[in-house]
Amino acid sequence: MRILVCHGYLLKGTGSNQYVQSLSRALCRLGHDVMIMCQESEPRLDFVSAYVREKSGGSDAQVVWERETDYPGSCVVYKPEIGGLLPVYVLDSYPGFRVKEFTDLDDAELDWYVDRNRRALRRAMEQFTPEVVHANHAVMLPYIVRPLTEEAGVPYFVSIHGSAIEYTVKKDSRYVPYGAEGLEGARGVFVPSEHTAKQVTQVFGDVVEGLVDKIIPMPPGVDTELFTLAEHDLCESVELLCEAVATRVEGVTVGDFRGRRNEELLPWRDGLDFEEDISSINALHPDWLPEADLSEVLPAFAREAGPFVMFLGKLLETKGIQCVLPALPLILRDNPDTRLVIVGFGELRGMLELMLSALDEGDIVMLRKLCEYGNGHFTLMEGGFDPVLSFLDDLEARGGLKEYIRFCHGFDLREAVLFTGYLTPEEHRYLLPHARGALVPSLAQEAFGLVATEAMAAGVVPIASHHSGLETALEPVREIWGDEADALLLDTRDRLVQGIAEACGLVLELPETMLRARGAQMRGAVKMRFSWDAVARNIVETFEKNA
Numbered sequence: 192m193r194i195l196v197c198h199g200y201l202l203k204g205t206g207s208n209q210y211v212q213s214l215s216r217a218l219c220r221l222g223h224d225v226m227i228m229c230q231e232s233e234p235r236l237d238f239v240s241a242y243v244r245e246k247s248g249g250s251d252a253q254v255v256w257e258r259e260t261d262y263p264g265s266c267v268v269y270k271p272e273i274g275g276l277l278p279v280y281v282l283d284s285y286p287g288f289r290v291k292e293f294t295d296l297d298d299a300e301l302d303w304y305v306d307r308n309r310r311a312l313r314r315a316m317e318q319f320t321p322e323v324v325h326a327n328h329a330v331m332l333p334y335i336v337r338p339l340t341e342e343a344g345v346p347y348f349v350s351i352h353g354s355a356i357e358y359t360v361k362k363d364s365r366y367v368p369y370g371a372e373g374l375e376g377a378r379g380v381f382v383p384s385e386h387t388a389k390q391v392t393q394v395f396g397d398v399v400e401g402l403v404d405k406i407i408p409m410p411p412g413v414d415t416e417l418f419t420l421a422e423h424d425l426c427e428s429v430e431l432l433c434e435a436v437a438t439r440v441e442g443v444t445v446g447d448f449r450g451r452r453n454e455e456l457l458p459w460r461d462g463l464d465f466e467e468d469i470s471s472i473n474a475l476h477p478d479w480l481p482e483a484d485l486s487e488v489l490p491a492f493a494r495e496a497g498p499f500v501m502f503l504g505k506l507l508e509t510k511g512i513q514c515v516l517p518a519l520p521l522i523l524r525d526n527p528d529t530r531l532v533i534v535g536f537g538e539l540r541g542m543l544e545l546m547l548s549a550l551d552e553g554d555i556v557m558l559r560k561l562c563e564y565g566n567g568h569f570t571l572m573e574g575g576f577d578p579v580l581s582f583l584d585d586l587e588a589r590g591g592l593k594e595y596i597r598f599c600h601g602f603d604l605r606e607a608v609l610f611t612g613y614l615t616p617e618e619h620r621y622l623l624p625h626a627r628g629a630l631v632p633s634l635a636q637e638a639f640g641l642v643a644t645e646a647m648a649a650g651v652v653p654i655a656s657h658h659s660g661l662e663t664a665l666e667p668v669r670e671i672w673g674d675e676a677d678a679l680l681l682d683t684r685d686r687l688v689q690g691i692a693e694a695c696g697l698v699l700e701l702p703e704t705m706l707r708a709r710g711a712q713m714r715g716a717v718k719m720r721f722s723w724d725a726v727a728r729n730i731v732e733t734f735e736k737n738a
Contacts, residue, residue: 192223192224192322192323192731192734192735193223193224193226193319193320193321193322193323194218194223194224194225194226194321194322194323194324194325194731194734195225195226195228195315195316195319195321195323195324195325196211196214196215196225196226196227196228196229196324196325196327197228197229197312197324197325197326197327197332197335197336198211198227198228198229198327198332199229199230199277199278199308199327199328199331199332200229200230200277200279200285201229201230201231201285202215202227202229202231202234202236202268203231203615204479204613205283205505206352206641207327207328207352207354209616209641210327210350210352210412210641211227211229211327212236213412213413213414213723214412214723214726214727214730215227215238215266216236216237216238216262216266216414216723217412217722217723217724217726217727218264218266218727218731219238219260219262219263219264219265219266220238220262220263220264220724220727221263221264221724221727221728221731222263222264223264223731224264224265224266225264225265225266225267226266226267226268226269226315226319226321227266227267227268227269228269228270228271228311228312228315229268229269229270230270230271230273230277230285230288231268231270232244232270232287234268237260237261237262238260238262238264238266239260239266239267239268240257240258240259240260240262240265240266240267241254241256241257241258241265241266241267241268242254242255242256242257242267242268242270243255243267243268243269243270244269244270244272245270245271245272245311245314246272247272248272249271249272249273249307249310249311252269252314252318267319269311269315269319271307271308271310271311271312272307272311273304273307273308273311274303274307275287275288275289276288276289276291276300276303276304277289277290277291278291278292278293278296278300278301278304278331279291279292279293280292280293280328280354280355280357280358280359281354281358281571283478284477284478284479286479292358292359293330293331293359293363293366294358294359294362294363301331301365304331305331305334305335308331308332308335309335309338309339312335312336312339313339316339316340316343316345321345322345322734322738323345323346323347323348323734323738324336324340324345324346324347324348325347325348325349325350325730326347326348326349326350326373326377327349327350327352328349328350328351328352328354328355329349329351329355329356329360329370329373329374329391329395330355330359330360330366330369330370330373331366331369331373332373333347333349333370333372333373333374333376333377334369334370334372334373335373336373337372337373337375337376337377340376341376346378346734346737346738347376347377347378348377348378348379348380348381348733348734348737349373349374349377349379349380349381350381350409351380351381351382351383351387351391352383353387353390353636353637353660355370356370356390356391356394357390357635357636358571360394361394367394367395367398368398370394370395371395371398371399374391374395374399374402374405375399375400377405378405378737378738379405379406379407379733379737380402380405380406380407381407381408381409381730381733382406382407382408382409383408383409383410383411383660383663384408384410384411384637384640384659384660384661384662384663384664385408385659385660385662385663386636386637386658386659386660386662387660388406388408389659390636391406392406407733408663409726409729409730409733410663410664410720410721410726411640411641411644411663411664411721411726412644412721412722412723412725412726412727413641413644413645413647413648413717413721413722413723414616414645414648414722414723415648415714415717415718415721415722415723417616417617417620418616418620418623418624418645418646418648418649419620419624419648419649419714420624420649420650420707420710420711420714421624421625421649421650422624423621425493425496425625426490426493426494426496428493428621428622428624428625429489429490429492429493429621429622430490431621432489432614432618432619432621432622433485433486433489433490435615435617435618435621436481436485436486436614436618437486439615439618440480440481443480465542465545465561465564466568468541468545469541469542469545470541471541472540472541472544472545473538473540473541476536476540476610476612477536478536478537478613479536479613480536480612480613481611481612481613481614482610482611482612485611485612488609489609489611492530492532492609495530497528497529497530498526498528498529498530498627498699499529499530499531499532499609499625499626499627500522500529500530500531500532500626500627500628500629500630500654500695500698500699501531501532501533501534501622501623501626501628501629501630501651502515502531502532502533502534502535502629502630503534503535503619503623503629503630503642503645503646504534504535504631504642505535505536505537506533506535506536506537506538506539506540506543507537507538507539507569507571507572508539508565508569508571508572508575508576508634509571509572509575509633509634509635510632510633510634510635511578511632511633511634511656511687512533512535512539512543512632513539513542513543513546513562513565513575513576513579514578514579514582514632514634514687514688514691515531515533515630515632515691516531516543516546516547516550516604516608517546517550517558517579517582517583517688518688518689518691518692518695519531519550519602519604519607519608520550520595520598520599520601520602520604521595521598521689521692521696522692522695522696522699523598523602523604523607524598525696525699525700526695526696526699526700527602529607529627529695529699530607530608530609531607531608531609532609532611532622532626533608533609533610533611534611534612534613534614534619534622535612535613536612536613538569539569540610542561542565542569545561546558546561547604547605547608548605549561550599550604551599551603551604551605552599552600553596553597553599553600555583555592555595555596558579558583559580559583561576562576562577562579562580563576563580571635572634572635575634577684578634578684578685578687578688579688581684581685581686581688582686582687582688582689585685585686585689616645620645620649623645623646623649623651624649624650624651626646626651627651627695627698627699627706628651628652628653628654628679628694628695628698628699629642629643629645629646629651629652629653629654630653630654630655630691630695631643631646631653631654631655631656631661632654632655632656632681632687632691633655633656633658633661634656634684634687636658636659636660637656637658637660637661640653640655640660640661640663640664640665643655643661643664643665644664644717644721647667647668647710647713647714647716647717648714648717648718648721649710649714650707650710650711650713650714651710652668652672652679652698652706652709652710652713653665653668653679654679654681654691654694654695654698655668655679655680655681656680656681656682656687657680657681657682664721665680666716666720667712667713667716667717667720668680668713670716671709671712671713671716672709675697678690678693678694678697679694679697679698681694
């Protein structure tokens, strides 16, 4: 089958980017021919057989390179020329683009974006002659796709990811008619979870006739070839990880972007204005790059060979990482050799460093002030730091605050936390199978449980928020862990910090042989239900049935 995948962003990094990459790879593995229209400028992935990009101004397109791959199917990546403006749902770093949130676009900018993409899509369809088009996100690509596919008599389907609805359509009513028009013409609308189905129908149900009948549940996929049980010991795995990182960042210097590396980072004690310190720390840890000293720090960590739990994801308040650090003293109380490995980047990095400093000093007053500041200045999630404040209030009410402060003083919390910066899936896959647990304490509803399924494919139990968006992905945890699953699935915001500590305690105290045996069972369940090959087959069957 000839399938044109329309995606507005890259093929690496965020969840929807990984979705497109993984689905396209699986389609090629199944023998289908794929074209991906996206903004990826370095698409040398194992399944990509050609890269075509439009010239400046979009007047013409040129083949940049072609090659043979080992896949039965083929994949061409086609990069439209959109003039450097990249609209996004949540502000992020995209080098080479002028990035604006959709909600900040004026009408002229939005019209420009639509026009440039439609011009590129017309050219791509003429060259590729697809049998079906697959558009990602509720806006704007389904709206862009609809008139051209109808003109060509080609059916199109839409995959919904949560960000577009939550952070664009719900915040700016201009996008409701765009989303409605795009969904109305689709033959089917893929949703990754029950939560997303409800979200789509709540927003568009009254304006898109027959929407409920178009919705097709399609659970999250995971690359079970990439994410596997540990094949090496920890030191060997870290060596492979570091080699992969060195190849990726060759020629790139992770610098001190504000000249603050050697300055004291605690003026917040004087004026309690945290913004400057957070900005200074963030400047030392640029997006999309690993830590500057990772090649020294990570091998030393591996040689210690102690147990660790791992957070993998964006450092944003929606992901709940701010709730993990306050749980650390309780985790170390019973398992003092444990380390916390944080894999990812994001605007919360500086905040986490300041929280860690306050915890390390047992300064609960400062920790409270930081959380209050966080609630006022990090606004992707209302009250994102409330679980930490609730935890401290509960400790104080139960008379446990002094003991907690003694735990903070008693352990070297800074030494217990390792930040890696950004690692690609091809890199962090080496580290993940060695973790005792994978932390997914999301405060916002997840559109699909990619991190949770990747962890289970690697034989690692997810310690995850029990949201409806993760319900399907977490079914293997309930089946295999039985009654203990209740301790691993975090379902109360007020007790989130305590719940994280208790769940980590459970996986840290189990015999490793039992943990690994259950890990193998989880991998088997994930491979059967959620492998990308299984997802790709289901999607193609849907195309054929509904086209």
